Amino acid sequence: MNHFLDIHKTGANDLRGMIDQARVMKDARKGLPKGTPDADQPLANHLVALIFEKPSTRTRVSFDVGVRQLGGQTLVLSGADMQLGHGESIADTARVLSRYVDMIMIRTFDEATLLELAEHATVPVINGLTDRTHPCQIMADVLTFEEHHGPIKGKKVVWTGDGNNVCASFLHAAGQFGFDLTFTGPESLDPEQEFVDFARSKGSTVTIERDADKAVEGADLIVADTWVSMHDDKAAAKHNLLQPYQVNEHLMAGAKGDALFMHCLPAYREQEATSAVLEGPQSVIFDEAENRLHAQKAVMRWCLGK
Ligand code: CP
Numbered sequence: 001m002n003h004f005l006d007i008h009k010t011g012a013n014d015l016r017g018m019i020d021q022a023r024v025m026k027d028a029r030k031g032l033p034k035g036t037p038d039a040d041q042p043l044a045n046h047l048v049a050l051i052f053e054k055p056s057t058r059t060r061v062s063f064d065v066g067v068r069q070l071g072g073q074t075l076v077l078s079g080a081d082m083q084l085g086h087g088e089s090i091a092d093t094a095r096v097l098s099r100y101v102d103m104i105m106i107r108t109f110d111e112a113t114l115l116e117l118a119e120h121a122t123v124p125v126i127n128g129l130t131d132r133t134h135p136c137q138i139m140a141d142v143l144t145f146e147e148h149h150g151p152i153k154g155k156k157v158v159w160t161g162d163g164n165n166v167c168a169s170f171l172h173a174a175g176q177f178g179f180d181l182t183f184t185g186p187e188s189l190d191p192e193q194e195f196v197d198f199a200r201s202k203g204s205t206v207t208i209e210r211d212a213d214k215a216v217e218g219a220d221l222i223v224a225d226t227w228v229s230m231h232d233d234k235a236a237a238k239h240n241l242l243q244p245y246q247v248n249e250h251l252m253a254g255a256k257g258d259a260l261f262m263h264c265l266p267a268y269r270e271q272e273a274t275s276a277v278l279e280g281p282q283s284v285i286f287d288e289a290e291n292r293l294h295a296q297k298a299v300m301r302w303c304l305g306k
């Protein structure tokens with residue numbers, strides 16, 4: 001049994017295996033109605049709890065659909081409606097849920113909640129986003145990049161804006177998949193040093209560049225995310241700080257001619273990125289959304305050793 005808590009806590013070979021398996025599973029389903037079961041049913045007779053303490057469209061639906069395609073069943077639970085939201089300890093919740101279900105995916109605020117759940121659960125726990133990281137998203141993003149441009153190893157990724165949870169998982173992935181990452185954003189929103197240090201410890205070049213135009217030179221991929229994350233309360237101040245890092249056609253033109261644009265969604269048009277970029281020919285945002293499904297199916301199989 002494996003927990004999928006973060007990209008830096010999962011072996012590089014295992015991560016590579018998941019991306020490759022996701023691609024095979026995706027190819028095998030081409031053209032089939034979405035509800036068609038996969039030929040392989042590794043989750044047959046398995047129940048998966050999906051717990052949400054924050055809103056979600058993609059994570060909720062892609063996990064639910066993925067479990068069904070693999071032959072399992074889901075329970076979609078709102079944290080607020082559980083005793084968890086009314087003072088029952090995380091440790092007790094973990095032990096109780098482990099008696100009912102075979103795997104738990106949780107989207108929560110404090111990373112400590114995820115870690116405590118994993119410590120006490122006797123079934124695999126998957127991180128569906130915390131305030132600090134979002135590993136499932138970046139698995140989908142690596143799959144997406146490689147479908148379009150081949151191996152991500154050695155490529156230059158530019159993160160624009162807030163050094164948030166998605167940025168943190170990109171830094172983890174830079175280390176594990178061997179790409180370089182340039183962060184361009186205001187100093188007050190730099191990613192935590194721990195994430196930068198991890199990528200560098202694995203040999204990746206991590207550059208902090210305040211000038212967005214300089215940052216994107218030679219980029220293979222430019223990534224944006226919302227200026228205001230779900231756990232944020234500094235909305236107005238952040239908008240002013242982040243305006244110079246908006247991804248628009250001018251910024252895209254400074255990257256390599258075939259550079260891709262990614263955004264994990266939900267997007268706020270004309271803020272972190274313009275409609276022209278989000279809808280433009282370099283944008284792969286809906287491939288990313290689709291690939292959440294395929295990547296997470298591989299993650300779930302790995303968690304259960306299947
Ligand atoms: N990208 C992503 O995680 O989207 P949701 O918040 O809709 O799940």
Ligand code: NVA
Binds near residue numbers: 164225226229230264
């Ligand atoms: N950084 C965003 C990602 C949403 C999927 C947030 O945490 O709200």
